Amino acid sequence: MAANYRRRKDIYTLPKADQDLLARLGYKQKLDEVDKAIEANAKFLSLIVQDPSIFGEGDEDSALEGDGSFSPGGEGSSHSHDHSHSHEGDHGHGHTHSHGSHGSRGTRSNKPSEFDMDKLRSTLKQFVRDWSEEGKEERENSYKPLKDALLEHFSSTPEAERRQLRVLVPGAGLGRLAYDVAKLGFTCQGNEFSHYMLLASHFILNRTDKIKEHIIYPYVHSFSNAPNKQSILQAIAIPDVLPSDLPPRSNFSLVAGDFEEVYGTESDPDEPQHGKWNAILTCFFIDTAKNIVNYLRIIHDILAPGGVWINLGPLLWHWENNQTSDPSIELDLEEVKQLAREMGFVISNERTIDATYTNNAQSMLGYTYNSRFWTATKMSSS
């Protein structure tokens, strides 16, 4: 809204003749329409944040089948690596990985920072990716190979018995991949660190009653690379499916917290991790590591023998050149694969999949990740 006010103000700095020309183009009218769309987004986002109970003692009136639990693990950690891959943000398309303490709680009455605003804009685009018809092509492209490889790996398990198989999705974002896996009948747990993603996924999973309940305008926040006015003002209806529509006795949960903290230690005797997971699906996740060695060690450790790690993503190391003196190890693809073998994985089914991430199909700027896909099986002997 401030950006749009700035645009309106800028017009008046121009010579009168230029102002008249812009008026003839309908530029001011476009600004009015954008204002309305921004207001609609603000109203939608306020719905999301009006129920912060998930960070309290759980969420007992969840509409979601399954346990729907949000554990508060990881709260208080000082960094954010929500791998938002926001590519249409204000300064074009920076891969946002600013770091530092940016809690969404307790600061709501203050002026939101540019960081916060960027996260909100990313969240809107993430809704398109995970929960709209417009995002379907992008989802099919990334999620289907992961789900197919999962079904293939457990093809000898009858559908009725999939509930015995525990699947983990770290970096779950707005939860669609984890939901899809639960819908296939697996027991599925998503894990996510970002407050923005957690609040938003809670809202869509537990507070949505009907298909296309909400309309958002994810592309009004940048005027660059727009072929026309319609591309800026696109209205996206969410969700495309009913998130509560899961099979009876589904076991689907989302756990809040840092992946290394939640799964890298055996701190909770009630929830042992070592060797307890049958599959781990990582989608645009492993490059959120500061130390990829530790990520792969945890993934290997918590898998059951014969369990499978299925990966899709680029290697856009989120902590490269961080300003907070956090360590960052940035391996190339060959090194990552060699590391996986050293850990005790057998890699198969490897290929490159050109994938987009929160792509605006109508933009004049497109990003394609030449993502690498593989299935890595934990050797039974290890």
Place this chain on the structure above:
Amino acid sequence: MAANYRRRKDIYTLPKADQDLLARLGYKQKLDEVDKAIEANAKFLSLIVQDPSIFGEGDEDSALEGDGSFSPGGEGSSHSHDHSHSHEGDHGHGHTHSHGSHGSRGTRSNKPSEFDMDKLRSTLKQFVRDWSEEGKEERENSYKPLKDALLEHFSSTPEAERRQLRVLVPGAGLGRLAYDVAKLGFTCQGNEFSHYMLLASHFILNRTDKIKEHIIYPYVHSFSNAPNKQSILQAIAIPDVLPSDLPPRSNFSLVAGDFEEVYGTESDPDEPQHGKWNAILTCFFIDTAKNIVNYLRIIHDILAPGGVWINLGPLLWHWENNQTSDPSIELDLEEVKQLAREMGFVISNERTIDATYTNNAQSMLGYTYNSRFWTATKMSSS
């Protein structure tokens, strides 16, 4: 170099077992090789800046045919819009359009800022785009349609008489498009604002004696999205052609300065602009405007009746969300075309060309601009 030192230091923050694993992967050895490549880049860049005479009273011993003049217009202006489109910079791929006073002169003895470093990294990649065999495909894709449309527009002029036709290339970058146009026999003037581009283009055009004289390593500055070690350590030889290899009596010049200041006023009676240009080629340029109305007005004004403006590029408005309170008008494509018609242009030959900008073909992350191409003829009556 500091980044690589940081990487080396980060290793020692890890547990011993992780360090040993990384050693087995050859990670430290890779860091050593990257150090050497960074040193080679530094040596090359120091060659470029050791001759700042171009900002003095001209360059009399230029090896370049034609006048090779650099006028110091625009010096002292407080912003930089070199449209570097640097997409592999440190923070991923921000379209660098930071603003503020960042002179390359007088600060050389101080610690270079992150802004300066980013510009240097962009300049290295720009060399690949304009003056290497590896950049040929990208050049053909963007420059050929522009040159073809120019030849088409003046197809009735015999080759021997092309020297009478004056072609302007604003945002000339490292000068390859302007050089190519001069090589076709046209009188061609490039215009560029960025000091980084000016120093580098001066070096390559006037200080290069043989093909493949220099080796640079443009991709050592980021470890993200690398498929293998070789992709990071790629050696690029420049130039791919001899820049002094122009036809006898060629008329080729580069003018330093802000486009609006140099061409938007009639301050120099020796160099009138109004109606004096037969063609203007804009390649990834028009979105550097703060006020696109003024850009198009100047382009229209300085063209001769029947003259042609040929454009290729996206609409990545460089001043959108600037931090310096500069005005910014961000039109969509339809509005830009309508504006051109209001100015008195007839648009033809319009199409979308998927173009890259300083793309690293080996990276796992690709950017494609769905660029718009058109030929706009100034109506003779206007």
